[in-house]
Structure formats: C-alpha cells, structure tokens
Amino acid sequence: xxxxxxxxxxxxxxxxxxxxxxxxxxxxxxxxxxxxxxxxxxxxxxxxxxxxxxxxxxxxxxxxxxxxxxxxxxxxxxxxxxxxxxxxxxxxxxxxxxxxxxxxxxxxxxxxxxxxxxxxxxxxxxxxxxxxxxxxxxxxxxxxxxxxxxxxxxxxxxxxxxxxxxxxxxxxxxxxxxxxxxxxxxxxxxxxxxxxxxxxxxxxxxxxxxxxxxxxxxxxxxxxxxxxxxxxxxxxxxxxxxxxxxxxxxxxxxxxxxxxxxxxxxxxxxxxxxxxxxxxx
Amino acid sequence: xxxxxxxxxxxxxxxxxxxxxxxxxxxxxxxxxxxxxxxxxxxxxxxxxxxxxxxxxxxxxxxxxxxxxxxxxxxxxxxxxxxxxxxxxxxxxxxxxxxxxxxxxxxxxxxxxxxxxxxxxxxxxxxxxxxxxxxxxxxxxxxxxxxxxxxxxxxxxxxxxxxxxxxxxxxxxxxxxxxxxxxxxxxxxxxxxxxxxxxxxxxxxxxxxxxxxxxxxxxxxxxxxxxxxxxxxxxxxxxxxxxxxxxxxxxxxxxxxxxxxxxxxxxxxxxxxxxxxxxxxxxxxxxxxxxxxxxxxxxxxxxxxxxxxxxxxxxxxxxxxxxxxxxxxxxxxxxxxxxxxxxxxxxxx
Amino acid sequence: xxxxxxxxxxxxxxxxxxxxxxxxxxxxxxxxxxxxxxxxxxxxxxxxxxxxxxxxxxxxxxxxxxxxxxxxxxxxxxxxxxxxxxxxxxxxxxxxxxxxxxxxxxxxxxxxxxxxxxxxxxxxxxxxxxxxxxxxxxxxxxxxxxxxxxxxxxxxxxxxxxxxxxxxxxxxxxxxxxxxxxxxxxxxxxxxxxxxxxxxxxxxxxxxxxxxxxxxxxxxxxxxxxxxxxxxxxxxxxxxxxxxxxxxxxxxxxxxxxxxxxxxxxxxxxxxxxxxxxxxxxxxxxxxxxxxxxxxxxxxxxxxxxxxxxxxxxxxxxxxxxxxxxx
Numbered sequence: 009x010x011x012x013x014x015x016x017x018x019x020x021x022x023x024x025x026x027x028x029x030x031x032x033x034x035x036x037x038x039x040x041x042x043x044x045x046x047x048x049x050x051x052x053x054x055x056x057x058x059x060x061x062x063x064x065x066x067x068x069x070x071x072x073x074x075x076x077x078x079x080x081x082x083x084x085x086x087x088x089x090x091x092x093x094x095x096x097x098x099x100x101x102x103x104x105x106x107x108x109x110x111x112x113x114x115x116x117x118x119x120x121x122x123x124x125x126x127x128x129x130x131x132x133x134x135x136x137x138x139x140x141x142x143x144x145x146x147x148x149x150x151x152x153x154x155x156x157x158x159x160x161x162x163x164x165x166x167x168x169x170x171x172x173x174x175x176x177x178x179x180x181x182x183x184x185x186x187x188x189x190x191x192x193x194x195x196x197x198x199x200x201x202x203x204x205x206x207x208x209x210x211x212x213x214x215x216x217x218x219x220x221x222x223x224x225x226x227x228x229x230x231x232x233x234x235x236x237x238x239x240x241x242x243x244x245x246x247x248x249x250x251x252x253x254x255x256x257x258x259x260x261x262x263x264x265x266x267x268x269x270x271x272x273x274x275x276x277x278x279x280x281x282x283x284x285x286x287x288x289x
Numbered sequence: 290x291x292x293x294x295x296x297x298x299x300x301x302x303x304x305x306x307x308x309x310x311x312x313x314x315x316x317x318x319x320x321x322x323x324x325x326x327x328x329x330x331x332x333x334x335x336x337x338x339x340x341x342x343x344x345x346x347x348x349x350x351x352x353x354x355x356x357x358x359x360x361x362x363x364x365x366x367x368x369x370x371x372x373x374x375x376x377x378x379x380x381x382x383x384x385x386x387x388x389x390x391x392x393x394x395x396x397x398x399x400x401x402x403x404x405x406x407x408x409x410x411x412x413x414x415x416x417x418x419x420x421x422x423x424x425x426x427x428x429x430x431x432x433x434x435x436x437x438x439x440x441x442x443x444x445x446x447x448x449x450x451x452x453x454x455x456x457x458x459x460x461x462x463x464x465x466x467x468x469x470x471x472x473x474x475x476x477x478x479x480x481x482x483x484x485x486x487x488x489x490x491x492x493x494x495x496x497x498x499x500x501x502x503x504x505x506x507x508x509x510x511x512x513x514x515x516x517x518x519x520x521x522x523x524x525x526x527x528x529x530x531x532x533x534x535x536x537x538x539x540x541x542x543x544x545x546x547x548x549x550x551x552x553x554x555x556x557x558x559x560x561x562x563x564x565x566x567x568x569x570x571x572x573x574x575x576x577x578x579x580x581x582x583x584x585x586x587x588x589x590x591x592x593x594x595x596x597x598x599x600x601x602x603x604x605x606x607x608x609x610x611x612x613x614x615x616x617x618x619x620x621x622x623x624x625x626x627x628x629x630x631x632x633x634x635x636x637x638x
Numbered sequence: 639x640x641x642x643x644x645x646x647x648x649x650x651x652x653x654x655x656x657x658x659x660x661x662x663x664x665x666x667x668x669x670x671x672x673x674x675x676x677x678x679x680x681x682x683x684x685x686x687x688x689x690x691x692x693x694x695x696x697x698x699x700x701x702x703x704x705x706x707x708x709x710x711x712x713x714x715x716x717x718x719x720x721x722x723x724x725x726x727x728x729x730x731x732x733x734x735x736x737x738x739x740x741x742x743x744x745x746x747x748x749x750x751x752x753x754x755x756x757x758x759x760x761x762x763x764x765x766x767x768x769x770x771x772x773x774x775x776x777x778x779x780x781x782x783x784x785x786x787x788x789x790x791x792x793x794x795x796x797x798x799x800x801x802x803x804x805x806x807x808x809x810x811x812x813x814x815x816x817x818x819x820x821x822x823x824x825x826x827x828x829x830x831x832x833x834x835x836x837x838x839x840x841x842x843x844x845x846x847x848x849x850x851x852x853x854x855x856x857x858x859x860x861x862x863x864x865x866x867x868x869x870x871x872x873x874x875x876x877x878x879x880x881x882x883x884x885x886x887x888x889x890x891x892x893x894x895x896x897x898x899x900x901x902x903x904x905x906x907x908x909x910x911x912x913x914x915x916x917x918x919x920x921x922x923x924x925x926x927x928x929x930x931x932x933x934x935x936x937x938x939x940x941x942x943x944x945x946x947x948x949x950x951x952x953x954x955x956x957x958x959x960x961x962x963x964x965x
Contacts, residue, residue, distance in 0.1 A: 214773025
C-alpha cells in the first residue's frame with residue numbers, strides 16, 4: 009500500500025511540476041508584454057509618430073520615418089515574395105509530383121532554416137554592392153527571401169486541403185485545369201492561404217539582422233525605395249545599445265509598437281484559421 | 290468577405306498608403322531636387338556631425354545628409370566599396386588603404402576631440418588621475434584591481450576598492466581605438482610589441498561593445514568598469530572620467546584648452562594631406578590623448594548636385610560650423626588648418 | 639491527392655469550339671510553365687546563395703584551409719582569422735539554451751498534451767505559440783535591461799557561491815556573457831519545443847495510453863513510460879529544430895554576449911557567436927581577407943543549420959507518419 013501511495017504522490021507531483029512549466033512559459037509572454045507596456049507605453053506619444061530622430065544627446069524627436077520605412081521595406085518584400093510563393097505553391101499543389109516538385113519542396117524547407125544574417129550577406133553581395141548604395145529595395149529583397157518559403161508551403165498546404173470533389177466538379181462542368189484552379193480551388197482555400205501570408209509578413213516585419221547591411225538606416229524621410237531607409241527593428245537595436253536614456257525610452261516605445269503589431273496580426277490570423285480550414289465562400 | 294480577406298486588404302492598403310505618401314521622386318516637380326548624401330563612419334564625432342547635418346538641412350532644405358555612425362572602420366570600408374558618398378574616421382587612412390582604394394580619397398579634418406578614460410566606481414567620488422603606466426596595465430589586464438599600486442600611487446588619499454576592474458573596449462573597427470592604442474604604443478614599448486595600434490586590435494582583456502555609444506552604455510551599466518570613450522559621450526551621460534598624466538608629467542583633464550594645446554604643434558606643420566597624429570604631444574598643458582577627426586571625401590564626384598552639396602557643406606563647416614563645436618565639448622580647428630583646408634576644397638573634381 | 643489529373647479527351651462542347659479548346663489547352667500549358675517558373679525561382683535563389691557564399695569566402699578558404707575551424711586567434715590587424723572562439727560560443731550558448739528549454743518545454747508539452755483539459759490546453763498553447771512571434775530584437779532589448787542586471791547581481795553571484803567549485807561558475811560576474819545569451823535563447827526556443835513535442839505526444843494513439851492505464855498505471859506513469867517514449871522521435875526532432883533556431887539567432891545574442899572573441903571555461907565570461915560577429919563586423923571589415931573570413935563563417939553556419947534542420951524534419955516526419963505502426 010505504501011508503494012501505491014508513493015505512486016499517487018509522484019503522479020500529483022509531476023502534474024504540479026509540468027503545470028508549473030506550462031504556466032511559466034505562458035507567463036513569459038505576459039511578462040514581456042507587461043514590461044514593454046510599462047516602459048514604452050508612455051513614450052508612444054504623438055511625437056513618436058510624427059517627428060524625425062534628433063541628434064544624440066538631445067531629448068525629444070520620434071521615429072516617424074522608421075515606422076514608414078518599415079512599411080516600405082515590407083511592401084517591397086511582399087510584392088516580390090507573395091507572388092513567387094503563391095504561384096510556386098499553386099504549382100506544387102496542382103502539378104506536384106515528380107522530381108522537380110520534390111526538389112523545390114526540399115529547397116524551400118532548407119531556405120526556411122537559413123539564419124537571417126546569412127540572407128543579409130547574400131542580399132548585400134547581390135543588390136547593394138552592384139548598385140553601390142544601400143536601399144529599401146535591398147532590404148525588401150532580403151526579407152522576401154525569408155518570406156517565399158513560408159508562403160510557398162502554406163499555399164501548397166491549403167490548396168491540397170481542398171477536396172478533390174471540388175476540382176472534379178469544376179472539370180465536369182467543362183472548365184480547363186487552370187480555370188478550375190483559379191476560379192474554384194484557390195477561392196476555396198483563400199482563407200488559409202491569406203492567413204498564411206499574413207503570418208509570413210508578420211514574421212519578416214520583426215527581422216533585424218538582414219536589414220543591417222541592406223536598408224541600413226536613415227535620419228530623414230525615405231523619399232525613394234532606392235535609398236537607405238530607417239526601420240523600426242534597426243532603430244530599436246541602435247537605440248538600445250546606446251547610453252542615452254531618451255533613446256532607451258524611444259526604443260521601448262518602438263518595441264511596444266512592433267510587438268503589438270506582431271501579436272495583432274498573429275492573433276487575427278490564427279483565429280481566422282481556427283474557424284475551419286475551408287468554408288464555402 | 291471573410292475576416293482574413295479584410296485583414297489582408299487592410300494591411301496592404303496601409304502599406305501602400307504609407308509607401309505612396311513618400312513616393313519615389315525620380316523626376317521631381319519642384320524646381321530643386323532633394324539631394325540625399327549618404328555618409329557613414331566614426332562614432333567619435335557623431336554628436337557634432339548629427340548636429341551639423343541637422344542645422345545645415347535647416348539652412349538648405351533641399352540637401353539631406355544622412356550620416357550613420359558605424360565606426361571608423363565601417364566608414365573606410367563602405368567608402369572603398371562605394372556604397373556611401375563620403376566616409377568619416379578618426380584614424381587617418383593608411384598608405385595601404387589608400388593604395389587599395391580605386392580612387393583618390395581626400396582627408397578633411399573637422400574637429401578636435403579627446404578620448405578619455407571613463408570609469409564607474411561606485412564608492413569613489415573624487416576625480417581619478419591615471420599615469421601612462423596605469424592605463425597600459427589596465428588595458429593589458431596586468432592591473433587587475435582598482436586598488437592596485439599603480440593607480441593608488443597617482444591618487445593619494447583616495448580610498449580605492451579592491452574590486453576587479455572590468456575593462457570595456459570597442460568590438461567594432463574604431464578610430465577611437467586607433468587614437469587610444471596609438472597613444473599607448475607611444476608611451477609603452479610593451480603595449481607596442483604585444484598589441485600595437487589600429488582600428489581593431491587583439492585585445493588582451495575585457496568586454497567588447499559596439500561604437501562609442503556601446504562602450505559608454507556598458508560602462509554606465511556595469512559597476513567597477515573602465516572604458517575609453519570620446520569626451521562628449523562621457524559628458525552627455527554624466528560619467529566620471531579621469532585626468533591623464535601628459536608627457537610633462539602633469540595630470541591634465543580633457544577640455545577645450547588642453548585639446549587645443551595638443552594640436553598646437555601639429556597645426557603649425559600640418560602636412561598637405563592633413564593626416565597627422567597628435568597623441569602624446571609636447572607641451573605642459575596639452576592633453577595627451579587627443580585627435581583630429583576627418584571626413585573622407587572622394588577626390589572626384591561625378592554627380593554635380595552631390596558635389597556642390599558636399600563642397601558647400603565643407604565650406605559652411607569650416608566657417609560657421611566651427612562655432613558650434615564648443616557646446617558639445619569638441620575643440621574647433623586651429624585657424625591655420627582652417628585656411629589650409631578652405632584651399633584644399635578646390636581639389637575635389 | 640492533388641496532382642496529375644487530365645483533361646477530358648473530348649469536351650462536352652460542340653466541334654466548332656475546338657479552336658477555343660485548343661486555346662484553353664495551351665493556356666493550361668502556359669499556367670503549368672508559369673507557375674513552375676515561379677516555383678523554380680526558389681531553386682535559383684538557393685543555388686545563387688550557396689554560390690555567392692562560396693565565391694566570397696574564397697580568399698579565406700584558400701589561405702587558411704581547414705585550419706580555419708581550429709584556430710582561436712581573431713586578429714584583423716595581423717590578418718589572422720580563426721573560427722574556433724565563435725564556434726565555441728555558438729555551441730555553448732545553444733547548449734545552455736537547450737539545457738534550460740528542453741526540460742521546461744517537455745514538461746509543459748506533457749502537461750498540455752496529457753494532463754490538462756483540452757480547452758485549457760488549447761488556450762495555453764495558443765498563447766505559447768504567440769511567443770514564437772516575438773521579434774528577436776525585442777528579446778534582445780529585454781535581455782539588456784531586465785536580464786543582464788538580474789544576472790549580474792542576484793543570480794550569478796549566487797551560482798558562484800553555491801556551485802562555484804565548478805569552473806563553469808567561476809570568475810567575475812559582468813552580467814553579459816555566455817549565460818545571459820543562453821538564457822535569452824532558451825526563452826526564444828521554448829515555444830518550438832513545446833509546440834512540436836505537444837503535437838508529437840498528441841499523435842500517439844489512444845490505445846497506448848489506455849493499455850497502460852488498464853494495466854494499473856497512474857496517468858503520469860502512462861505518460862512517462864509509454865506515451866513519451868512512443869513520441870520520442872518527434873520530441874528529439876523538436877529539440878533539433880530548437881537547436882537550429884538557437885544556432886542562427888543573431889540580435890538577442892549580440893546584445894548580451896559580451897562581444898569578446900575568446901574561449902573561456904566559465905559561463906559568466908563574455909564570448910562571441912558566429913552570427914554576432916558577422917552582424918558586428920561585416921559592414922566594417924577592413925580588407926578583403928577579413929570579409930572573406932566572415933563570409934566563410936556565414937557559410938559554415940549555413941551548412942550547419944541545414945544539416946540540423948534536415949535531421950529535425952526527418953525525425954518529426956517519422957513520428958507523424960508512424961500512426962499505428964509498431965515503433
């Protein structure tokens with residue numbers, strides 16, 4: 009009987025310990041949020057969104073150009089990455105057996121695991137050096153390389169999940185293959201595909217390392233995609249390692265903004281996904 | 290439409306809106322185009338450069354000079370690769386580097402600054418004095434504790450703690466490092482043979498931080514630490530910095546007078562390419578670890594808009610800009626150097 | 639599954655529409671080719687990436703050869719470059735990260751998959767997966783201002799006092815160093831361990847659990863002695879994925895590792911990692927040899943993460959495919 013009591017004790021103990029592990033992991037997120045809100049909340053004022061950075065040592069100023077700059081870089085990345093990823097995913101899902109598709113899937117997975125700093129080096133040698141200047145475009149190229157594999161895989165995944173009956177129904181009605189795919193299959197999968205794209209964009213929005221040597225940074229408004237451009241993650245990094253208390257304050261604000269955007273996008277995407285992988289439109 | 294579609298559309302709309310509001314201006318409708326000049330380099334003069342470029346932009350709204358402080362090593366590198374329009378460095382380019390450059394590079398001194406030994410010793414409120422011997426020892430790691438004899442000797446009456454010294458140095462290629470190690474090489478044969486001078490050296494001890502900003506930040510946050518930073522960083526961050534015994538044996542604090550005195554000898558005999566080192570100069574009041582800092586301008590600038598913007602800025606910097614240096618604790622250039630430089634501007638093709 | 643399905647030989651359309659059909663067919667070919675071209679862009683990118691990495695590291699590879707990976711001197715002035723301090727730092731920080739994250743993550747995964755009610759499990763998993771979305775630079779920011787002071791004062795001296803007989807916990811406490819980097823990496827990879835382990839555990843067929851319970855095991859015993867071993871391939875896969883993530887992590891590490899290219903036995907000492915040195919020195923590497931050495935480091939990191947990711951995916955695939963097959 010003692011043995012039985014001991015086993016019951018261990019059972020309860022491990023229940024407690026593992027519950028603590030889970031709770032600790034969850035608490036980390038709330039700790040991060042709380043810390044950012046506490047330190048950055050007050051600094052997220054109107055100045056932050058409307059002013060340009062001030063020289064070091066002077067208080068005030070904002071990160072308006074970085075907010076817009078991040079938007080520009082992400083837009084370039086999306087314009088390059090989404091079509092390639094999407095159409096590639098269509099290819100894999102609809103025409104997808106054989107060696108070439110297998111190879112493509114394999115390399116997409118490889119690319120997904122490459123550290124972003126290595127992609128930054130690549131974009132530097134590919135775009136910055138020949139063009140002889142840093143640019144938002146180079147930053148966008150670097151980020152698109154990160155975006156393509158995730159877009160490709162989620163597009164393929166959700167297109168495959170569309171039941172065969174839908175395709176066959178379309179074909180039976182006389183549609184050609186591409187008509188069937190374009191007008192029936194893709195719309196059926198659009199929820200999953202677009203949420204996958206959103207998650208991908210959310211991921212690249214937070215990347216810093218590839219931007220360090222591609223879009224560099226800029227103290228002024230970026231008037232062209234062909235110039236160095238400020239971005240939120242790079243500003244956070246620069247300000248965080250500096251000694252100026254005012255810059256720290258702004259770094260917290262930028263971090264809060266970035267995190268809030270990430271979380272909102274992620275939560276919206278996941279909620280949309282969880283309501284079923286496909287629905288009649 | 291599903292909520293996912295709405296999210297996608299709104300996200301794209303926001304991104305497009307923000308992008309279009311600052312649309313590419315390849316053919317500007319205004320009479321003057323905005324010239325964006327990109328520069329990168331030294332963190333040593335970053336506070337004054339940032340101020341200058343800001344002020345100059347207010348005077349000439351059509352000219353934006355975007356300067357990123359990534360370290361002197363970075364300035365030289367990006368200039369040589371051609372990804373920036375000008376560089377900045379407190380370490381003059383070596384002959385080897387000038388040979389590597391595929392084009393001519395001109396050095397233009399801008400201000401005089403000082404590298405100071407800053408420290409964070411909680412118990413000590415007095416100003417510490419450092420002999421060359423103490424400084425060398427701390428950076429070599431042979432002087433390990435704050436109450437080491439070599440520090441105590443120069444600071445009689447100060448109660449120094451027995452904690453270990455945490456040395457902080459630059460992790461990036463730095464002109465400030467060059468100035469500091471150049472000085473140490475001059476005062477210590479041991480340093481010269483073991484480590485040498487350069488923008489990036491093989492440090493025997495200590496933590497690395499990025500930029501003057503990083504070193505200042507780390508020293509400020511780490512008790513019992515010691516690091517070398519440009520004067521303005523120590524002042525702006527209310528950090529303690531000590532006096533250094535100069536070649537005459539006087540403990541001198543870095544300030545306007547002592548830094549100007551350091552440049553006095555060099556100003557009289559400034560070489561034509563303006564590359565000169567003023568560490569450990571003669572002179573009773575001279576601060577021993579001072580330096581010029583230079584803008585590195587290509588000898589030929591094909592784009593005429595950029596060329597006139599840069600030459601215009603240089604002229605303004607030498608005439609009006611010099612008046613702003615003192616509020617940021619940099620010393621202005623000696624008058625002989627200024628007039629020599631104004632003549633040199635015409636060398637830019 | 640979706641794949642090759644062919645058009646009907648003869649459509650239901652009248653013969654006079656054959657030309658239209660022909661046009662449709664060639665549009666199909668066009669669609670096929672078009673989408674294939676876009677998909678093949680990935681192959682092009684990867685090939686180009688590997689090519690560029692090889693080309694730009696050429697000078698360093700020919701000068702140092704394999705010695706590069708066993709030399710510990712990193713001296714830009716003398717032109718001597720060795721990768722050992724960075725490899726050491728990368729491995730040590732990743733090891734510390736895994737040592738913290740794997741027990742924590744596995745424990746949480748076990749709780750979420752086995753012991754918690756389904757709704758609680760789903761809700762908590764949702765929150766934990768959000769952690770994976772937090773950008774690295776934000777972790778870095780928190781590490782600099784929250785973690786480092788905590789390590790410098792209460793925690794590291796405490797470890798020194800209690801475990802100081804081990805060389806791992808000796809030496810001055812700066813706050814920044816291998817331990818700081820390891821801890822923040824642990825926080826960053828825990829969501830991956832939890833998420834994938836949980837899925838692997840959930841994939842274990844119920845019969846296994848019920849069989850154990852029928853034999854009189856407690857829930858914990860059934861979980862630990864039956865379910866977890868059954869899912870071990872997936873769990874190991876999650877560890878490899880976490881490792882791959884930790885190896886390549888740049889921003890958070892560079893902000894707290896101390897940026898000193900040395901090899902030190904103590905976790906309190908400052909060090910350097912491959913990704914961190916590239917981030918710090920790339921834009922200002924003076925001299926082609928220096929850049930070449932950095933690119934070679936990048937190439938090494940690239941190959942390492944590919945191998946580990948490959949192994950990880952195989953393991954995870956093996957678990958989810960197993961289903962009811964005998965282990």
